Amino acid sequence: MLEHGGNLQAAATRFGQSHEAWLDLSTGINPCPYPVPALATDVWHRLPEQHPGLVKAAAQYYGAPNMLPVAGTQAAIQALPCLRPASRVVVAAPAYAEHAHCWTRSGHAVREVAYAELATAVEDCDVMVICNPNNPTGATVAPALLLDWAGQLAARGGWLVVDEAFADTTPALSVAAWSAQAGLIVLRSVGKFFGLAGLRLGFVAAEETLLRQLADYLGPWSVSGPAQAIGFSALSDTQWQRDTRVRLLRDGERLHSLLSSVSINSNGSALYQWWAEADAECLQQHMAERALWVRLFTRGAGGIRLGLPAEESGWQRLQTALSEWRVRHITKRHDQNAE
Secondary structure, rough: OOOOOHHHHHHHHHHHOHHHHEOOOHHHOOEEEEEEEOOOOHHHHHHOOOOOOOHHHHHHHHHHEEEEEEEOHHHHHHHHHHHOOOOEEEEOOOOOHHHHHHHHOOEEEEEEEEHHHHHHHHHHEEEEEEEEOOOOOOOOHHHHHHHHHHHHHHOOEEEEEEOOOOOOOHHHHHHHHHHOOEEEEEEEEEOOOOOOOHHHEEEOOOOHHHHHHHHHHOOOOOOOOOHHHHHHHHOHHHHHHHHHHHHHHHHHHHHHHHHOOOOOEEEEEEEEEEEOOOHHHHHHHHHHHEEEOOOEEEOOOOOEEEEEOOOHHHHHHHHHHHHHHHHHHHHHHHHHHHO
């Protein structure tokens, strides 16, 4: 299995200190989750029939014509490569590593292509996979361009898969409204914006024939009854959504400004910031010694991704640790110059 953020138990084992002492900033998950409502007791007892209002609530929230609930978008990421014959697949990079991993594991010929070079790669692939906005860098592709690429791919039986797991705070980026057209597949997650990663609930927007094929492949009872009930409540709560969008955009700007104040030039989304870091492993070690867990990326030049603290005390801990890191580097450069 690939390594992901959120592996706090492993961090606590490796670096010590109790689990409660740690501040986990290694994911891009909303640290202030949707308040889970009380559930009817029969959702735990009965087999999970399809919730009568869930798909409608999801379609309204995401602006998509057709949607299929899945057990987190990871379920769709693993299943979609199994629904095609061997194909030439381009995955926009860097990105959530499971995309390239799952297409490769299913026998497809996979190339990872930088965002700046995607336009030239459309003609030479059968499937293109893009995270928009990108995780971890925050890079984006304009919807008009995505729709043009989707049309080119669909004309030869291809797919454009757009992972919009982090698009909730920037809804204008979404192409879900056009997902009924052949060849365009959009993935949406309840785990990130709503802060309910443990719920394992996501949605796929696509044309109906493909959704039926995907549903058949995933089999019955693929999404639990409690997940459906909680998801329906979250997707229907427009006031919480509006308030949360405002807060996350504000906190995202705060995180970007905090990093800038210690001379870190970062990019990202409202839920996380990322930057290429020459001393990425040393920085992760520095933060871990202070019980702050950050996401380390070792591919390419190496990088660090930070999520949002939930409380003011967490912001202060993060600011102190980053300031100490800056002083450490200034001292290091001074010592090197003195030599």
